[in-house]
Amino acid sequence: MKRLLFFLCAWCVLNGESIAAGVPSQPNIVFILADDLGWADVGYHGPDIKTPNIDKLAAAGARLESFYVLPVCTPTRSALMTGRYPIRYGRQFNVIRPGSQFGLSLDERLLPQALREAGYATAICGKWHLGDFQPAYLPMQRGFDHQYGFASHGEHFMHFPKIGSGLLRDQKPCSDEGYLTHLTANESIRLIEQRDASKPLFLYVAFNAVHTPLECPPEYSAPYANLGPTRSIYAGMTAAMDEDIGKIIAAIEQHGMIKNTLIIFSSDNGGLTTKGEIASNAPLRGGKGGLYEGGTRVPAFATWADHIPAGTVVKEPLHIVDWYPTLLKLAGASLDQKLPLDGRDIWPTITQGQPSPHDVILLNTVGRTGAIRMGDWKLIRNGKMDDEEESGAKLSREDRQKKRQEQRAAPDTYELFNLAIDLSEKTNLAGEQPDKVQELRARLDTFAKEAVPPILNPKPSGSKTPKTKGEPK
Numbered sequence: 001m002k003r004l005l006f007f008l009c010a011w012c013v014l015n016g017e018s019i020a021a022g023v024p025s026q027p028n029i030v031f032i033l034a035d036d037l038g039w040a041d042v043g044y045h046g047p048d049i050k051t052p053n054i055d056k057l058a059a060a061g062a063r064l065e066s067f068y069v070l071p072v073c074t075p076t077r078s079a080l081m082t083g084r085y086p087i088r089y090g091r092q093f094n095v096i097r098p099g100s101q102f103g104l105s106l107d108e109r110l111l112p113q114a115l116r117e118a119g120y121a122t123a124i125c126g127k128w129h130l131g132d133f134q135p136a137y138l139p140m141q142r143g144f145d146h147q148y149g150f151a152s153h154g155e156h157f158m159h160f161p162k163i164g165s166g167l168l169r170d171q172k173p174c175s176d177e178g179y180l181t182h183l184t185a186n187e188s189i190r191l192i193e194q195r196d197a198s199k200p201l202f203l204y205v206a207f208n209a210v211h212t213p214l215e216c217p218p219e220y221s222a223p224y225a226n227l228g229p230t231r232s233i234y235a236g237m238t239a240a241m242d243e244d245i246g247k248i249i250a251a252i253e254q255h256g257m258i259k260n261t262l263i264i265f266s267s268d269n270g271g272l273t274t275k276g277e278i279a280s281n282a283p284l285r286g287g288k289g290g291l292y293e294g295g296t297r298v299p300a301f302a303t304w305a306d307h308i309p310a311g312t313v314v315k316e317p318l319h320i321v322d323w324y325p326t327l328l329k330l331a332g333a334s335l336d337q338k339l340p341l342d343g344r345d346i347w348p349t350i351t352q353g354q355p356s357p358h359d360v361i362l363l364n365t366v367g368r369t370g371a372i373r374m375g376d377w378k379l380i381r382n383g384k385m386d387d388e389e390e391s392g393a394k395l396s397r398e399d400r401q402k403k404r405q406e407q408r409a410a411p412d413t414y415e416l417f418n419l420a421i422d423l424s425e426k427t428n429l430a431g432e433q434p435d436k437v438q439e440l441r442a443r444l445d446t447f448a449k450e451a452v453p454p455i456l457n458p459k460p461s462g463s464k465t466p467k468t469k470g471e472p473k
Helices: 001-014 051-061 073-082 111-117 178-192 216-226 232-252 320-331 347-352 397-409 434-450
Strands: 028-034 060-066 121-127 148-150 202-205 261-267 300-303 312-314 363-366 367-376 378-382 413-419
Touching: 028 073, 028 232, 028 320, 028 363, 028 397, 051 232, 051 261, 051 300, 060 148, 073 111, 073 320, 111 202, 111 413, 121 178, 178 202, 178 232, 178 397, 202 320, 216 232, 232 261, 261 320, 312 347, 320 347, 367 434, 413 434
Parallel strands: 028 202, 028 261, 060 312, 121 148, 121 202
Antiparallel strands: 060 300, 261 300, 363 367, 367 378, 378 413
16 A cells, blocks of 8 residues: 555656646746736726636636735835735835835745746746845745846837837847837747747746837727727726737747746736726726725636636735745745745635635734725725825825825824725724724734834935845945
8 A cells, every 4th residue: 555655656756747736747837927908997897898718717727806915016026026914024105116226125035046047948028126236135046037027117018229218138138129018028038939948938028018118019908999089098998908909918828838828917006097988997996006995905816727616706805915925836846934024925815715815914013004804894084085085086195295294293093994895995984983994994904013114215305214134235
């Protein structure tokens, strides 16, 4: 019997099978991240924009309908790469802007580093946005074998040579010209076609679409002229991205990879909803930069043929930090590291219908603002601070400063919502549920006490910015 078990285990190892997990070892991983995509701007959530390739992928796997990220770009990307809330390393607020003299702490072990240690070939195509002021902070020094794209924020039309366009291949200036969404997809396809088949592939496709400036070839926006001059371009950008996602998946299929490739899709934050002219997060409240659902709950799904049942809908609350431990476990990579994780293994939730592994999810806490979810309940502290969604118009700098001064002098406000019956966060139950407010507030206060001070962008005066722990002196 022992000899039979030995030979069975040996056969499984040779054939890439894991008895414990019941899935092939080391699947290829393709993680597609959109930029500022609205909740209602995928076809399976809203009628305005056609996204047939995204819809097909979502239907073939598990739609993650309570999937959370951070309110803006850099914090979300940091959370994905580390499996840790950005409050742990000062990246909970704002984005890393061009010229910033800091980046994601070098103390952090990143997802591509861990996967490469497990034998993966690793590549990033698109937006990095986690620091570039010193070589140690660049993608190829943080675990990626190959890099294509830009370090901070790219324009959508690349015309070489153009000073400051920032398009790079393996961190050297690149002469490629064209629409950035297409270029990102073309490089992703090239990597799929020319990959080393002896290694599993981790491909991080971080589109700059649909981030402003709103630009796309006119043939993509023309079908959406009825949406108005601004939203039609945004819709065209979304359609172009959807088309390119379809091309990437076609390349995966053509090269016989689809059966052993896990495909993940998410937006980095909610859509930008300035005066309702750009993205739509309906029926969610708010948008990019805010703590309401429209800023932190995003369209997301995971698809893997024969391993994630088609048509699955996961309503359990999950967070982008969860992909770090989940992917490492699927890849057979070590989870042994010096810094503790906030992420949890969500594979049983996605594939077996088990409850969320979280009893609480931190949406963010910085200064006097913060939000937390526990079960169906959500608490927001000072959620209306700097929330231009409330006024319906973009505020001038002077008006914003005046508003902040008024808010600093005012006492803290709390909003409590039951998301199971109030997804749009219309009814504040804080006055009716004081005990629930206290329960959630205690957890939020604990996170706030654990947070390290946020590292802010330098002020125009040139004042010094504190260094992240782990940065070179």
